[in-house]
Amino acid sequence: MKTLLNFVVAGTVIALSACGSSTNEKTADAQASATDTSGKGPVESKKANSDYKPAFAGQTRIAGVKSKTAYEGKVLTEALKFPWGITSLPDGRLLITEKLGTIRIASTDGKVSDPVTGLPKVNAAGQGGLLGITIDPAFDKNRMIYFVFSEARPDGNNTAVAKAKLSVEENTVTDVSVIWRAIPAHKSTLHYGGRILFDKTGNLVVSTGERSDLSSRPLAQDLKSGLGKVVRITTDGKPAAGNPFAGNADALPEIYSYGHRNVQGLAWHPVTGDLWEAEFGPRGGDEINRVQAGKNYGWPTITYGIEYSGDKVGAAIQQKDGLEQPVYYWDPVISPSGMTFYSGDLIPEWKNNLFIAALSGSHVARLVIENNKVVGEERLLSGEGQRFRDITQGRDGALYVITEQGRLYRLANK
Numbered sequence: 001m002k003t004l005l006n007f008v009v010a011g012t013v014i015a016l017s018a019c020g021s022s023t024n025e026k027t028a029d030a031q032a033s034a035t036d037t038s039g040k041g042p043v044e045s046k047k048a049n050s051d052y053k054p055a056f057a058g059q060t061r062i063a064g065v066k067s068k069t070a071y072e073g074k075v076l077t078e079a080l081k082f083p084w085g086i087t088s089l090p091d092g093r094l095l096i097t098e099k100l101g102t103i104r105i106a107s108t109d110g111k112v113s114d115p116v117t118g119l120p121k122v123n124a125a126g127q128g129g130l131l132g133i134t135i136d137p138a139f140d141k142n143r144m145i146y147f148v149f150s151e152a153r154p155d156g157n158n159t160a161v162a163k164a165k166l167s168v169e170e171n172t173v174t175d176v177s178v179i180w181r182a183i184p185a186h187k188s189t190l191h192y193g194g195r196i197l198f199d200k201t202g203n204l205v206v207s208t209g210e211r212s213d214l215s216s217r218p219l220a221q222d223l224k225s226g227l228g229k230v231v232r233i234t235t236d237g238k239p240a241a242g243n244p245f246a247g248n249a250d251a252l253p254e255i256y257s258y259g260h261r262n263v264q265g266l267a268w269h270p271v272t273g274d275l276w277e278a279e280f281g282p283r284g285g286d287e288i289n290r291v292q293a294g295k296n297y298g299w300p301t302i303t304y305g306i307e308y309s310g311d312k313v314g315a316a317i318q319q320k321d322g323l324e325q326p327v328y329y330w331d332p333v334i335s336p337s338g339m340t341f342y343s344g345d346l347i348p349e350w351k352n353n354l355f356i357a358a359l360s361g362s363h364v365a366r367l368v369i370e371n372n373k374v375v376g377e378e379r380l381l382s383g384e385g386q387r388f389r390d391i392t393q394g395r396d397g398a399l400y401v402i403t404e405q406g407r408l409y410r411l412a413n414k
C-alpha cells in the first residue's frame with residue numbers, strides 16, 4: 001500500500017490545460033458536433049507494435065481535438081482503496097466498489113463512508129475482486145444493488161453477478177444472492193470482464209472476459225460458454241426475453257454478443273440508445289465496439305494486437321467476413337477500463353462524446369463520435385500520473401472518475 005493514500009487532499013484543485021473561456025455553443029446535436037477536427041495530428045505519437053492496416057480510415061489514430069471549454073479535474077478524496085466501479089445514487093452521492101471486496105459511499109464533497117458489510121467473499125487475486133456495480137431503476141423503493149465479482153469455485157474461478165439490498169442505514173447489505181455465473185470456472189486470476197448496466201427493458205447487461213489463458217481463449221467463440229461475452233439477464237439471473245440465441249440448443253440463451261477478450265467498459269449512447277463497449281486487446285489491440293445483438297466481435301480469430309511475447313496472434317489476420325470490426329482501436333494500448341457517454345449540460349461541447357478511463361494510458365480518453373465513427377480524440381487528466389479505472393456521469397452533470405491509486409476526481413467546467 002502506498003503511504004500517499006494517507007495524505008488526503010480533499011478540495012485540492014488541479015488546473016488543467018484548459019484554453020480560452022467558455023464556449024458559446026448552446027447545444028450539441030445527436031450525431032453532429034461543432035468540434036474542430038481539422039488539421040490536428042493524432043494524440044498518439046509512439047510507434048505501433050504491428051504494421052497492420054486499419055479496415056477503414058479513422059479506425060485508429062484519428063485527429064486530435066482540444067476542448068475549448070475551460071475544465072478542471074478536482075481531487076475530492078484519495079481515501080479509496082483500489083476502487084473499481086462507480087455509479088450514482090439517486091441523491092447524487094456515489095456508490096463505489098473497491099477491488100478487495102468493499103463498497104463505500106462518497107459524497108460529492110469528498111466524504112467517504114466506512115465499508116458496507118455483508119458482501120460475499122471475493123477472490124481478489126490478480127485482476128479479480130469486487131468489480132462493476134449498478135443500482136436498481138427502482139432503488140428508491142427497493143434499495144437493490146447489483147454487482148459483479150470474481151468468485152473462487154471448487155474447479156477454478158469465475159465471473160459472478162450478485163444482487164443485494166442496501167440497508168437504510170447504509171452500513172450493510174442483506175438478502176445477498178448470486179444470480180449468474182460465467183461458465184466454465186477456470187483456474188486463472190485474469191480477464192474477468194466485470195461491468196454491469198441496466199437496459200431500458202429493466203434487464204441487466206454484463207461483460208465477461210476469456211480468462212486470458214491460451215486454453216480458455218477459444219471459449220470467447222464458444223456459444224456454450226459464458227466467457228468472452230456480453231450477456232443480458234433478468235434481475236433473477238435468467239436469460240432476458242428477446243435475446244438473439246433464444247431457442248438455439250447450441251447456445252447459452254443469456255448471450256447477447258460474443259468474441260470478446262476482456263470487456264471492462266459498457267455504456268449506452270444517450271441518443272441512439274446503442275450499447276458500446278471497450279475491451280482490452282493484447283499488445284496493441286485495445287478496442288471500442290458498438291455492440292449489436294448476436295454479433296461476433298472476432299477475438300481471438302481477428303485482432304489488431306500481437307502477443308505480449310511479440311508473436312502473432314493465431315493466423316495474424318485483422319479482418320474476416322462475419323466478424324465485426326471495432327469502431328476504433330489503439331496501438332500501443334491505453335488499457336481502457338470503465339467508460340461513459342456524456343449527456344450533461346455543464347460542458348455542451350462534450351455532449352454525446354465517449355469518455356474512457358485508461359489504466360496504462362494514465363488519462364481519460366475523450367472520443368468525439370459522429371455517425372458511429374470516431375472523428376476526434378483528446379487525452380484529459382494526463383498529467384496526473386494516475387491509472388484511471390472507471391468513470392460515471394453524476395446527477396449534477398459532472399464526470400466522476402476513480403483511479404487505482406485511490407483518488408476520486410470531479411471533472412467539470414471551471
Ligand SMILES: [Ca+2]
Pocket residue numbers: 259287297298299302303324325326
Ligand atoms: Ca474484436
